Amino acid sequence: IxxxxxxxxxxxxxxxxxxxxxxxxxxxxxxxxxxxxxxxxxxxxxxxxxxxxxxxxxxxxxxxxxxxxxxHFAYLGSVISNDATVSKDLDNRLSKASSSFGRLSKRVWQSHSLRLSTKIQVYRVVVVPTLLYGAETWVLYRKQIRLLERFHQRCLRSILGIKWQDHVSNEEVLKRASLPSIESILLQVQLRWACHLTRMEDVRLLKPVLQRAPRGES
Structure with a gap:
């Protein structure tokens, strides 16, 4: 208990x-x-x-x-599901990040007084953390990573003014924005958290819970 x-x-x-x-x-x-x-x-x-x-x-x-x-229920901003998947939480993060991006549309993304580098920085420090809140413990399937990447691309193309008929590859979009893929950002977040976890004292509740092997395994 x-x-x-x-x-x-x-x-x-x-x-x-x-x-x-x-x-x-x-x-x-x-x-x-x-x-x-x-x-x-x-x-x-x-x-x-x-x-x-x-x-x-x-x-x-x-x-x-x-x-x-x-x-499922919401706890500290994350959605906890009884099937141990992150599907509900992922849908919740995508919804909140989309709302965050939309609220900044007129003031930031469509503003002619802000430099592109400033817009990209705002996106990185406001929208991306909203999207990946709680992602340190996510276990994702490839299709879920693709959902995140599609959102990432859609936002960056809107900021950069790139339309679908321009036939610009995803790699080129990331290069113009000077940003990595969401998968790369996600791996950095999880690696940073894993390093923090290993430095925790053994008496901290989180450490033994996450390092415990499933029953029947050693």
Whole structure:
């Protein structure tokens, strides 16, 4: 049983439904002792079944009120899915990055008073981090990387004023923008985070969780 705490958001993790109910009971009692109320509407439960095990919604409650069982939920800006994939989170990041890019259309991308290098820099420090927020732990398939690359290309072509009929290759677009591919940026982000992880003290919760081998393996 573990718990992750940040500000007023808390995620409670357990291997079994019984263990989760136990820790929630203890957490609820502790909250009452401090005069705090847990929002039952905002509290959700998600169950991640083992491979080849059929999904069944968990039954966990607080003060005899059953908590809403969901297949995915938002936590600290990321979407956590019970199937252990990043598909929902990826869709969420693409939506937010697209919105971020659109809001800067008139003031930045279409502005004639800003240099191209300035526009590219704004794109790199605003839109790309929005797109890759939480990507340090992503495990992506090739088709998902292609989705990210298409978004990257679409944005850069808009900034550079390149139309489809101009027949400019993706490599040439990256060269004109002086930017690497999204896959290269993603690998840099994940490598930087992996180096940070190895430097963590062994007592930090994140380190043993991510370095633990699956059951049955050594």
């Amino acid at each position: 573990t718990e992750l705490l940040l500000a007023d958001d808390r995620a409670l993790l357990a291997h079994t439904e019984k263990a989760l109910q136990h820790i929630i009971n203890r957490f609820s009692d502790a909250a009452k002792n401090f005069g705090l109320n847990i929002s039952l509407k905002k509290t959700e439960v998600s169950y991640q079944p083992p491979p080849r095990v059929a999904y069944s919604p968990p039954h966990v409650s607080i003060d005899r009120t059953n908590l809403n069982a969901v297949e």
